[in-house]
Amino acid sequence: MYEDQTFEALLERMLDRVPSSLDKREGSIIYDALAPAAAEMAQMYIELDVNSNLFFADTATGEYLERSIAWSGITRRAASKAELKAMFYNSASELLDIPPGSRFSLDLLHYTAVEKLAPGTYRLESEAAGEEGNRYFGSLLPINYIPGLARGEITALLIPGENAEDDEALRQRFLESARRPSTSGNKYHYMEWALQIDGVGGARVFPLWNGPKTVKVVIVDAAKQPASGLLVSQVQQYIDPIAGQGEGQAPVGAVVTVAAADGKSISVTAKVTLASGYTLQAVIDAFKEILEKYRKEKAFTASYISQSVIGSLLLDTEGVVDYSGLKLNGGSGNVTLSETEVPLFSSVVLEV
Missing domain, CATH: 2.40.30 (Elongation Factor Tu (Ef-tu); domain 3)
Structure with missing residues (x-):
């Protein structure tokens, strides 16, 4: 917003207000008197630009992000x-x-x-x-x-225990709530109810899955893995403890079934060419970390795990120069995921 308000621009405008009959060259009394003021004003504009970003949800951070979205009722999740x-x-x-x-x-x-x-x-x-x-x-x-x-x-x-929600996760949750409002027991309302339970990392909702007035909510835990029986029970008790009676968050008449997502086991095998100074085990460990991050990003958002993306991640792994013979679950194609499945990388075998 204030990108044009630089030290040079401010100083030039200030000097333009001084009569030309006076000495305004660098090193003159007038120049040396105005330059510090121009520098302070330039710093002020920088602070104004930073502060203006703190009032909007798409750019605010920390406490200011929380305050900018407080009107919506969405608050930062504490560590569990x-x-x-x-x-x-x-x-x-x-x-x-x-x-x-x-x-x-x-x-x-x-x-x-x-x-x-x-x-x-x-x-x-x-x-x-x-x-x-x-x-x-x-x-x-x-x-x-x-x-x-x-x-x-x-x-x-x-x-799983969760760290306090970071700014990007909180911002994304607010934006999704604004774009997909949850109200009157719609799909997004069930999703919101499930995510209100500590330990739930994602949810998918299937209306009319078993006939009229039936709703199925499939959940994963904070690590984006199939939820435990205890977590499923907690979500069930919160949304619909007595089927159809409206004793929980779900409206009267809605029969809700909460279930854990199914884990899709995926093995990864390949031959790699290592850079000088790297050991195979160190590369495998680094690749597993990258795969785990990718797996969490794709849980409940992707319909398949792409072999080409896995190959790209392998090339991005520090110490890998090249690879060949990449296979997922022993095959050379993508691995499909159903609507209730999340990927789990069961084994990673790399050879040189």
């Missing part, structure tokens, strides 16, 4: 805590019940037993909010003494 399943045993390797509220540590993380799921099996909650609590394997150490306990271990991640 991971929930995991753990099993505990006595010295005879028999399942052992532990006191509710027992605390455990795994490396530098602490967990609390919040619910008994079955004999010797408990739901743990990470005491630290965010993705760091998503450690779902390893032996647990009790913080307080528990009689009869010989060992405990985390066996599964039930609901």
Whole structure:
């Protein structure tokens, strides 16, 4: 907006207001008096340009983004805590019940037993909010003494913890809400209800999937993987706990079924030419990270996984000069995804 208000332009305008009969050359008294003022004014225009961007949702950041969209009722999602399943045993390797509220540590993380799921099996909650609590394997150490306990271990991640929502995710959620308003129990309303539950990373809605007044909501977790039974149950209870009775968010008469997405297992194999100084394992690890980012972007947005895109990602991997024989699931074509499937890269095998 103020790109033309540069130091040079401001100084030139100021000097133009001085009579030509006076010395206005660089180094003169008048020039040296006006130059600092022009520099400060140029800085002021820069600040004005920055500040003007803080009032609009498409350019605002941080607190200003939150304030600019507050009228819509959409707020930044706070970091959530991971929930995991753990099993505990006595010295005879028999399942052992532990006191509710027992605390455990795994490396530098602490967990609390919040619910008994079955004999010797408990739901743990990470005491630290965010993705760091998503450690779902390893032996647990009790913080307080528990009689009869010989060992405990985390066996599964039930609901992934999420970091606080970043600016781009919040902005995108606001824009989608404005472009696809959710109201009166339309498709987007069901999607919005599902996403209001901590741990839900995406949802698809299928109206009339099993006849009149039936709605199916398919969800993934925060890691864009098939949701756990616990997360599915939480969403079901929130939207429609008693079928068709309107006891949840869904209107009376709507029979809602919440289900987890299906995972589509995809293997990747190829031969690669490595750059000098790179090891095969380092390249595989880097490629897996790139694939995981790509997988999350495509969950519930793509109808297939493109072989050519995977090849491009492989070439973008640091240390890869070239590749040949790229195959997905043993074939040379794309891998299709149904409306209820999300991609899962089950194995990555690279050879030289």
